[in-house]
Amino acid sequence: VPVWVWLAGAAVVVAVIVLIVTGGNSGASGLPKEVSVAKAAEMRNAGAFVLDVRELSEWQTVHIPGATLIPLGELANRLDELPKDKEIVVVCRSGNRSAQGRDILLNAGFTNVTSMAGGMNQWTAAGYETTSGN
Numbered sequence: 001v002p003v004w005v006w007l008a009g010a011a012v013v014v015a016v017i018v019l020i021v022t023g024g025n026s027g028a029s030g031l032p033k034e035v036s037v038a039k040a041a042e043m044r045n046a047g048a049f050v051l052d053v054r055e056l057s058e059w060q061t062v063h064i065p066g067a068t069l070i071p072l073g074e075l076a077n078r079l080d081e082l083p084k085d086k087e088i089v090v091v092c093r094s095g096n097r098s099a100q101g102r103d104i105l106l107n108a109g110f111t112n113v114t115s116m117a118g119g120m121n122q123w124t125a126a127g128y129e130t131t132s133g134n
Contacts, residue, residue, distance in 0.1 A: 031087065031114045033102065037123045040089045040116040048087040053101040054120070058093060062120060065131045072097045075104050087112040094119040 035043065044050050050067035052059060059069045070078050082088060088105060090113065092098040098115035105113045116123070124130055
């Protein structure tokens with residue numbers, strides 16, 4: 001059997017393993033498209049940029065300390081305010097808007113982006129640190 005057949009077979013095996021391990025849920029950077037609140041907290045503590053895409057009134061009620069607020073409706077016009085050299089965790093109330101925000105960033109060429117499943121609802125319920133006000 002020619003060597004190229006063995007190499008092609010090995011490549012297929014590696015691809016299948018990657019799909020199994022990631023659940024077929026990888027972003028362009030290898031970050032999963034969505035992470036749990038526990039993983040988001042871990043990423044934040046390691047220096048990831050936390051982007052909150054809720055509205056100002058929601059933000060003022062409760063948000064993650066150190067997060068940056070850019071409402072989803074303004075995100076496409078404010079991309080220059082985001083770091084290209086850091087992992088970005090996009091957050092909202094329940095996880096729906098953050099997925100939209102993540103996709104806006106991925107489509108704009110950001111590569112290290114994920115969204116937090118469950119949003120601030122789950123973050124707060126899990127007892128992670130929050131703050132309020134501006």
